[in-house]
Amino acid sequence: MTTKTILSIALALALSGTAAAARFESDVAFERDAGDLVPTTLVSAKAALAPGMNLETQAVRFSWVLPADQKIEAQQPFVRESKEYWTRVPGAELSKGMTLHTTAKGALIRLSPVSSDAKAASSISADDIVLTANGKAIQGRAAMANAANDAELKMAGTDFPNGTLAFQLRDDIAAGAITLAMPKAAGDYLVHVFEPNSNEVLKLTMDRIVASHGQTYKVFANYNGTEALDAIDGLVSAPNGASFDLSFKRAADGRYVADVAHDAVAGAGPGLWEVHAFASAKGASVQRDAKTAFSSSIPRAQLGAGAKAVRNDDGSLSMSFTLKVAAESRFEVRGTLYGMDGGKLRPAAQASTAAMLKPGNGALELVFDAATMAKAGVSGPYQLRDLTLVDQADLSTVELRRAGLRVALDR
Numbered sequence: 001m002t003t004k005t006i007l008s009i010a011l012a013l014a015l016s017g018t019a020a021a022a023r024f025e026s027d028v029a030f031e032r033d034a035g036d037l038v039p040t041t042l043v044s045a046k047a048a049l050a051p052g053m054n055l056e057t058q059a060v061r062f063s064w065v066l067p068a069d070q071k072i073e074a075q076q077p078f079v080r081e082s083k084e085y086w087t088r089v090p091g092a093e094l095s096k097g098m099t100l101h102t103t104a105k106g107a108l109i110r111l112s113p114v115s116s117d118a119k120a121a122s123s124i125s126a127d128d129i130v131l132t133a134n135g136k137a138i139q140g141r142a143a144m145a146n147a148a149n150d151a152e153l154k155m156a157g158t159d160f161p162n163g164t165l166a167f168q169l170r171d172d173i174a175a176g177a178i179t180l181a182m183p184k185a186a187g188d189y190l191v192h193v194f195e196p197n198s199n200e201v202l203k204l205t206m207d208r209i210v211a212s213h214g215q216t217y218k219v220f221a222n223y224n225g226t227e228a229l230d231a232i233d234g235l236v237s238a239p240n241g242a243s244f245d246l247s248f249k250r251a252a253d254g255r256y257v258a259d260v261a262h263d264a265v266a267g268a269g270p271g272l273w274e275v276h277a278f279a280s281a282k283g284a285s286v287q288r289d290a291k292t293a294f295s296s297s298i299p300r301a302q303l304g305a306g307a308k309a310v311r312n313d314d315g316s317l318s319m320s321f322t323l324k325v326a327a328e329s330r331f332e333v334r335g336t337l338y339g340m341d342g343g344k345l346r347p348a349a350q351a352s353t354a355a356m357l358k359p360g361n362g363a364l365e366l367v368f369d370a371a372t373m374a375k376a377g378v379s380g381p382y383q384l385r386d387l388t389l390v391d392q393a394d395l396s397t398v399e400l401r402r403a404g405l406r407v408a409l410d411r
Contacts, residue, residue, distance in 0.1 A: 238267020320358025
């Protein structure tokens with residue numbers, strides 16, 4: 001056999017093996033879902049790493065099987081229900097008496113000194129307090145069902161400021177306006193009123209759990225379902241200390257809505273962003289403050305329009321994604337594979353892949369290896385759901401495709 005013949009046979013075998021390795025492939029476009037997070041503005045500045053953090057440069061790829069009875073529910077925006085409010089009062093006003101409004105029996109009141117030197121704050125005793133209800137002044141503990149000073153609160157595992165006093169009003173002190181006085185007050189104080197037995201509830205939520213830079217998100221507030229408020233305002237506070245005012249408008253369904261253009265760059269920093277709402281109702285006899293939080297994302301990359309899905313002869317399933325990259329970072333793609341089991345679609349496996357990508361066009365391949373597919377116990381057609389692109393430099397969710405891809409192959 002000549003050398004030329006041997007080379008021809010080797011080439012034919014090689015080409016045959018290559019063709020068989022990719023048994024079936026298909027270009028698949030993303031499905032759309034109302035819960036998707038798709039960036040519209042890319043930022044070319046690199047993410048700031050947390051102190052002491054170094055990005056791994058080695059590309060990695062994993063897949064694993066889920067239990068057959070695994071349940072996966074889409075994360076929803078948190079709904080804060082508030083029966084409380086805070087107010088800051090100068091010592092001069094507190095020494096003479098400040099008016100507090102309650103709407104139910106058994107209100108809890110917490111009084112904390114506001115001092116630049118927290119350790120120097122002097123403790124407040126229940127005997128320092130005078131409460132006036134229904135025109136009758138009641139000295140300290142006589143008005144309280146129970147009380148705890150800062151030392152007792154710390155023993156209970158709470159982390160309130162030094163000098164704090166917390167107490168609960170007796171049930172026989174009727175709801176309404178009461179006067180709280182501390183004749184020895186000096187400096188400013190923070191007063192927190194919480195009414196666990198009240199029916200007056202302010203709810204606060206958002207239309208998403210992650211806000212992407214350059215996009216507009218909505219903040220929703222409602223009082224006792226659809227009741228009207230006398231006033232409501234609020235603010236958004238960023239991890240770096242920046243704050244942005246909220247402007248609420250009442251919608252046709254009775255909710256109060258604020259539209260916010262998200263400038264994630266202006267507030268960039270580690271941690272969650274917070275949304276605060278401050279409301280009053282019924283002639284200011286009801287005061288409510290509510291707070292919720294959300295994650296922020298500064299997109300430095302985004303996925304293409306879909307993926308190339310390949311079912312290989314060894315049984316593995318791979319999905320290749322193109323990316324547009326604006327700033328160098330380590331990006332991760334992860335997703336959950338659903339397949340048919342007894343005529344029903346169920347989550348069967350998850351996979352993750354991550355690599356350093358430079359600005360320009362990039363690619364990541366998500367692979368459910370042969371062993372994972374064999375153990376998953378499902379067949380096609382498949383769906384890849386909750387497809388997530390993460391910037392590992394700041395651990396932010398850059399893109400989320402809830403419905404992901406429909407992969408109609410199993411050959």
